[in-house]
Amino acid sequence: MEAGGQPAxxxxxxxxxxxxxxxWLDECLRSVLQQDFExxxxxxVFNDASKDKSMTIIEKWKVKLEDSGILVVIGGHDxxxxxxxxxxxxxxxxxxxxxxxxxxDSDDAMMPQRVRLQHEAAVxxxxxxxxxxxxxxxxxxxxxxRAWFSHVGPFDEGGQGxxxxxxxxxxxxxxxxxxxxxxxSLLIYxxxxxxxxxxxxxxxxxxxxxxxxxERALPHWAxxxxxxxGRQGRRLYRSLTAESRRKVVAFCDVDENKIKKGFYxxxxxxxxxxxxxxxxxxxxxxxxxxxxxxxxxxxxxAGYTQQITDMDxxxxxSEENKPHRHPCRSLTLS
Numbered sequence: 282m283e284a285g286g287q288p289a290x291x292x293x294x295x296x297x298x299x300x301x302x303x304x305w306l307d308e309c310l311r312s313v314l315q316q317d318f319e320x321x322x323x324x325x326v327f328n329d330a331s332k333d334k335s336m337t338i339i340e341k342w343k344v345k346l347e348d349s350g351i352l353v354v355i356g357g358h359d360x361x362x363x364x365x366x367x368x369x370x371x372x373x374x375x376x377x378x379x380x381x382x383x384x385x386d387s388d389d390a391m392m393p394q395r396v397r398l399q400h401e402a403a404v405x406x407x408x409x410x411x412x413x414x415x416x417x418x419x420x421x422x423x424x425x426x427r428a429w430f431s432h433v434g435p436f437d438e439g440g441q442g443x444x445x446x447x448x449x450x451x452x453x454x455x456x457x458x459x460x461x462x463x464x465x466s467l468l469i470y471x472x473x474x475x476x477x478x479x480x481x482x483x484x485x486x487x488x489x490x491x492x493x494x495x496e497r498a499l500p501h502w503a504x505x506x507x508x509x510x511g512r513q514g515r516r517l518y519r520s521l522t523a524e525s526r527r528k529v530v531a532f533c534d535v536d537e538n539k540i541k542k543g544f545y546x547x548x549x550x551x552x553x554x555x556x557x558x559x560x561x562x563x564x565x566x567x568x569x570x571x572x573x574x575x576x577x578x579x580x581x582x583a584g585y586t587q588q589i590t591d592m593d594x595x596x597x598x599s600e601e602n603k604p605h606r607h608p609c610r611s612l613t614l615s
Contacts, residue, residue, distance in 0.1 A: 291323035291352060293396055294379030294427075298369030299357075300329040302387035303338060305471065309387050310342040314349055318396040321350075325377035328357030329369040335387075354378075365440035374430065382430055384423045388471045395467040399424035402461050409459040410450070413467035422468050432456060444481045444489065451493050491520045494571070499525050502569055509573040510534040510560045515545060517573045518558070531559045533566035 295313055299306070313324055324346060326339055336357075343353040356376045358364070374382060381403055383396055399411045403426055411424040423446075433453045436445040499505070507514045510532040518529060532545055540562055547556045 289321065290378040290380070292320040292379060293318065293322045293381045293383055293400060294374075294377035295322065295324045295383045295385050295396070296370060296373045296377065297324060297326045297385050297387060298329060298366055298373055299326055299331060299335050299339065299387045300363050300366075300369070301331050301333045301335060303331075303333040303335050305388040305390075306335055306338040306342075308390045309385065310338070310346070312390040312392075313351065313385070314342075314346055315393045316391065316396045317393045318400065320400075321352075322396065323352040323354060323377060323379060325354045325373045325379075326356070327369045327373040327376070328355070329363040329365070330358055330360050363440075365438060365443070365445075367436035367443060367445035368438040368440070370445070371435045371438065374427075374435070379427065381424065381426050385468075390469045390471075392465075392467050392469075394465065396424075398463050398465060398467065402463055406459060406461045408457065409461045410453055411461050411463060413463055413465065422470075429458065433458065442481055442485065444486055447486065447489055451489070454497070487516075487520070491517065495522060495525050498571075499528060502528060504528050504530045504567075505569050505571055506531045506533050506561075506566045507573055508533050508563065508566070508570045510536070510539040510542075510545065513575055514573045517571065518545070518547065519549065523552075526556065529558055531561045531566055533561045533563040533570070535563055 297309070297313075302309070310324075316322065328336055328339070339353075339355060343355065346353050354376050356372055363369075370384070381400055383399065385391060395413075402411050403409070403424060407426055408429055409425070410429075412422040433456055434449060437443050437448045439445070505528055507517060507529055509517075511534070514532055514534075518526060518532075521529070526547070532539075534540055540560055542560055544557045544559050547558070550556050
């Protein structure tokens with residue numbers, strides 16, 4: 282305790298927005314209690330108009346957590362309708378005190394080492410967002426300093442249907458932030474029919490991804506190749522602005538049937554003659570590339586395996602993702 286009886290500021294605040302999460306909260310809060318982080322930690326919960334027994338479960342765990350030295354701060358509202366994940370995260374952050382913010386969803390569970398390992402990484406890289414290993418940048422594994430969040434944030438509060446995590450991530454990159462991956466499993470990510478991610482349309486995510494690609498990468502390239510002559514590659518081409526489409530010199534692929542077609546004709550174009558883009562074997566293509574794929578991942582969650590497609594995106598520009606060990610730049614749009 283500080284002088285005057287006020288609790289000392291925690292070193293790490295676990296940020297937990299909650300809306301009708303009674304089915305998963307016990308496991309989630311138990312994972313907070315089981316953290317092996319030895320410095321001070323608090324849990325900041327914001328209840329976004331839950332109508333189930335979420336608050337009863339939170340109050341029960343508040344006693345257990347505080348008996349173990351983890352301060353619990355609870356806020357919320359009981360309006361007829363929830364205000365959304367972005368609003369709830371912002372409120373949970375505002376009422377917290379930690380120098381570092383560890384984001385957790387109420388339907389997920391942390392591994393005991395999560396806070397400790399991500400805090401160690403955050404101390405070394407103060408302007409980065411930290412995630413665990415995996416094919417995507419998944420919001421529930423984010424960890425960053427409060428100072429950096431204040432520089433980048435807050436989250437968009439548009440409510441249902443708004444990808445507040447993706448918009449924050451793009452703002453983070455615009456302001457020069459980095460991404461550091463802790464190469465260990467840090468969290469059990471639960472994918473289920475009631476997950477908030479289902480409220481965001483795939484077309485909304487796609488539009489944000491393409492616009493960010495055009496903002497951040499394509500202005501630096503006089504020409505580029507789309508690696509995928511199939512449905513996803515053609516969709517990307519059609520989604521580009523006319524200026525960006527004129528920079529596409531070719532599609533490339535490994536599928537001989539697609540390559541034999543020789544070119545892709547953009548029939549919906551108002552240009553005359555209609556654009557005809559060559560389709561090449563990837564060995565004949567010129568960098569830089571935009572690799573356009575549809576990710577599929579398998580997660581084992583609560584005893585069953587769920588096929589997941591079109592997960593949240595990340596921009597990849599690492600050696601392991603460069604096609605056929607080509608010494609060139611590439612971006613992956615998934």
